[in-house]
Amino acid sequence: MPETPADPADLRFEEAIAELESIIEQIDEGKIGLEEAMVAHRRGRALVARCRSVLDAVEQELESTETDSSADAS
Amino acid sequence: MSQLPLDWSPGPSDTTPPLSVSELGSRISAAIASGVPDPVRVVGEIGSFNQRNGHWYFNLKDEKSLVQCVCWASDARRVAHVPEIGNAVEVSGSVVHWSPQGRTQLRVREIKLAGEGHQQAAFRRLCEELRKLGWFAQEAKRPLPAYPRRIAVVTSGAGAALHDVRATGAARWPACELVLVDVPVQGIGAAEQIAAAIASIDDSVEQTEIEAIILTRGGGSVEDLQTFNERQLAEAIRAAGIPIIAAIGHESDTSIAELVADRRASTPTQAAMLLLPDRVDESQRLDLLAESLAMRVARLVRIRSEGLLRSDRGAAIGMRHRAEAARQRLLRAESALLARRPHAVLAARRKAIERVASQFREVLTGRVLTGVRLLERQQLDATMRKAFVRAAAGLEERQGVLEAVGPEAVLARGYSVTTDADGGVIRNAGEVSVGSEIWSRLAVGTIRSTVKESETAPDSTPKVNSCE
Numbered sequence: 299m300p301e302t303p304a305d306p307a308d309l310r311f312e313e314a315i316a317e318l319e320s321i322i323e324q325i326d327e328g329k330i331g332l333e334e335a336m337v338a339h340r341r342g343r344a345l346v347a348r349c350r351s352v353l354d355a356v357e358q359e360l361e362s363t364e365t366d367s368s369a370d371a372s
Numbered sequence: 373m374s375q376l377p378l379d380w381s382p383g384p385s386d387t388t389p390p391l392s393v394s395e396l397g398s399r400i401s402a403a404i405a406s407g408v409p410d411p412v413r414v415v416g417e418i419g420s421f422n423q424r425n426g427h428w429y430f431n432l433k434d435e436k437s438l439v440q441c442v443c444w445a446s447d448a449r450r451v452a453h454v455p456e457i458g459n460a461v462e463v464s465g466s467v468v469h470w471s472p473q474g475r476t477q478l479r480v481r482e483i484k485l486a487g488e489g490h491q492q493a494a495f496r497r498l499c500e501e502l503r504k505l506g507w508f509a510q511e512a513k514r515p516l517p518a519y520p521r522r523i524a525v526v527t528s529g530a531g532a533a534l535h536d537v538r539a540t541g542a543a544r545w546p547a548c549e550l551v552l553v554d555v556p557v558q559g560i561g562a563a564e565q566i567a568a569a570i571a572s573i574d575d576s577v578e579q580t581e582i583e584a585i586i587l588t589r590g591g592g593s594v595e596d597l598q599t600f601n602e603r604q605l606a607e608a609i610r611a612a613g614i615p616i617i618a619a620i621g622h623e624s625d626t627s628i629a630e631l632v633a634d635r636r637a638s639t640p641t642q643a644a645m646l647l648l649p650d651r652v653d654e655s656q657r658l659d660l661l662a663e664s665l666a667m668r669v670a671r672l673v674r675i676r677s678e679g680l681l682r683s684d685r686g687a688a689i690g691m692r693h694r695a696e697a698a699r700q701r702l703l704r705a706e707s708a709l710l711a712r713r714p715h716a717v718l719a720a721r722r723k724a725i726e727r728v729a730s731q732f733r734e735v736l737t738g739r740v741l742t743g744v745r746l747l748e749r750q751q752l753d754a755t756m757r758k759a760f761v762r763a764a765a766g767l768e769e770r771q772g773v774l775e776a777v778g779p780e781a782v783l784a785r786g787y788s789v790t791t792d793a794d795g796g797v798i799r800n801a802g803e804v805s806v807g808s809e810i811w812s813r814l815a816v817g818t819i820r821s822t823v824k825e826s827e828t829a830p831d832s833t834p835k836v837n838s839c840e
Contacts, residue, residue: 311698315698315701315702315705318702318705318706318709319705319708321709322705322708322709322712325712326712332714332718332721335712335714336714339709339712339713339714342709343709346702346705346706346709349698349702349705350702353695353698353699353702356691356695356698357695360688360691360692360695
């Protein structure tokens with residue numbers, strides 16, 4: 299984990315999920331202390347929220363595009 | 373020439389009054405009129421030839437005779453070839469007697485050089501030559517303009533051909549301007565003039581904006597059409613850059629000019645039809661084109677929009693797949709994160725602590741128990757000892773009682789106890805059989821005996837059997 303982690307809102311999906319997976323890996327290695335685990339978990343949850351919001355935005359855009367397309371086709 | 377069949381009887385000269393010269397002349401004229409066909413056709417060879425004011429004066433002769441001939445300019449112009457001395461010709465005309473000068477002449481109206489055969493031979497020779505030069509080849513032909521705006525009609529201003537071309541042009545494509553280039557279409561010099569007209573038109577297309585030439589004339593005799601078989605005209609047609617369509621004579625006539633021209637038409641009307649589009653046809657064609665264009669554009673638009681839609685859908689599907697994959701990845705990560713909550717770490721820590729605490733408890737409990745057991749054991753010992761002491765005292769006491777009432781005391785009093793070999797106490801004589809061994813315990817010592825006889829007393833008093 300970097301010294302001063304970036305605001306999840308500034309991260310692209312790929313960056314966010316890569317960091318999330320690296321956090322999981324760190325936890326899996328088992329060398330993480332309880333306090334660090336708390337911090338990592340909090341960070342992980344923030345990253346999950348970021349990823350989910352990006353996906354939701356993509357989903358919404360796809361829905362509206364498909365609606366437009368079918369409206370054009372008819 | 374044979375002698376004229378004069379209607380004149382020689383008779384006796386004395387009785388018939390003589391004729392005056394005039395009378396004789398009249399009679400000669402009358403005899404010619406009645407005895408010579410008019411027109412008469414004569415073959416012969418040109419003996420002498422003179423031109424004056426366009427009139428031709430010549431002799432026609434054969435081996436024995438000669439006739440004077442004249443061809444007035446009006447007729448001479450229509451003759452394709454100027455005769456030369458020595459030419460074999462066939463002439464056609466009328467025999468006239470010119471009384472004032474006493475001259476009998478053949479007034480020639482048509483002259484054909486050596487008949488049809490000569491012309492045909494010349495025609496074939498030129499055809500062959502020009503074909504070899506490639507002047508008739510289709511590759512040499514220039515394309516006709518599709519929608520000409522101005523064309524030149526090279527023909528006689530007085531001919532029917534001009535009328536036909538104009539009528540056809542007006543009916544089919546009035547937008548095209550027809551420019552008449554008036555030329556003689558037969559006779560001496562006609563080919564030269566036509567050739568000059570074509571060259572002139574071709575030289576001035578930039579100024580006149582003439583796009584094509586219709587070269588035409590109506591039907592006529594073979595002689596009339598000779599103009600269009602002349603090399604001079606063929607050369608002019610060949611040299612022109614402007615496309616030329618030729619329609620000479622009737623459909624059955626073929627001229628060199630037509631063969632060299634870019635297109636040949638059978639009649640003046642057909643020439644105009646080949647060159648000018650028909651406005652009715654064109655209008656219908658335009659309608660069809662417009663319709664077809666509209667359909668094609670609509671189809672293109674449909675295809676393009678379908679393609680766009682397809683690629684749009686494809687992109688959307690691709691995007692959806694990617695989004696789904698990303699969602700799955702996130703779900704995995706999220707679930708992994710959930711599984712690694714600090715609770716788990718905490719639980720592990722707690723478990724470890726519990727384990728330590730439990731071990732501690734176990735150790736502690738063990739020790740306490742050991743202590744308790746020790747204590748308990750000590751207490752038990754004391755109690756046991758007391759109990760034992762008590763029991764021992766009781767036992768001694770009970771032993772005394774036992775001893776007092778026991779068999780020893782009875783034995784001491786002289787009783788004995790008899791047992792079988794197994795130690796079983798024998799209480800009834802019937803329990804033993806003759807010959808068996810029995811043991812008798814006394815107060816002091818034991819006797820072994822063999823049973824000789826046993827008898828069971830009727831009373832209950834034991835009876836000692838006799839023993840050995």
